[in-house]
Amino acid sequence: MPSLSPAALWPILLLSLSNIFMTFAWYGHLKYKTSALWIAIAASWGIAFFEYCLAVPANRIGAEVYSAAQLKTIQEVITLIVFSGFSVFFLKESLTINHLIGFALIAAGAAFVFRA
Numbered sequence: 167m168p169s170l171s172p173a174a175l176w177p178i179l180l181l182s183l184s185n186i187f188m189t190f191a192w193y194g195h196l197k198y199k200t201s202a203l204w205i206a207i208a209a210s211w212g213i214a215f216f217e218y219c220l221a222v223p224a225n226r227i228g229a230e231v232y233s234a235a236q237l238k239t240i241q242e243v244i245t246l247i248v249f250s251g252f253s254v255f256f257l258k259e260s261l262t263i264n265h266l267i268g269f270a271l272i273a274a275g276a277a278f279v280f281r282a
Contacts, residue, residue, distance in 0.1 A: 177228030181241050184220035185248040187213055193249075197257060239279040246272060 191213035195206035221241075228237045246269045253259045 171231070173227065174231045177224045177232065177237065178240060178244070180220045180224030180227070181237075182244050182248070184217045184224060185241070185244045186252075187217035187220065188245070189248050189252045191217060193252065193257070235279055239276045243273055243276050 191210040194213070195201070195210060198206070225237050228240075232240070250261055250265075250269065254261060
């Protein structure tokens with residue numbers, strides 16, 4: 167695994183921030199199911215712009231330290247963490263033990279990507 171240098175940390179920070187935007191773009195409209203679908207699409211597209219403004223530099227910077235597979239794996243693990251918080255705090259949905267076990271298995275699989 168790469169050292170915890172700024173080049174290794176910036177992608178993680180930027181991908182975390184981008185994932186917050188991505189999660190709101192993809193799932194935030196579920197809290198407003200009565201709004202027109204075209205409004206949800208337009209709002210999601212607008213939010214996604216900011217997600218890309220963070221994700222693209224994260225991957226460009228991260229490519230100096232991580233492989234593409236490692237960057238994707240980091241992004242997926244961050245997605246699970248962000249989505250879990252979003253689901254509980256924004257959508258007011260419960261996480262069940264089955265969700266947690268499934269997420270843990272995905273995270274365990276992700277660990278193999280970083281094995282030497």
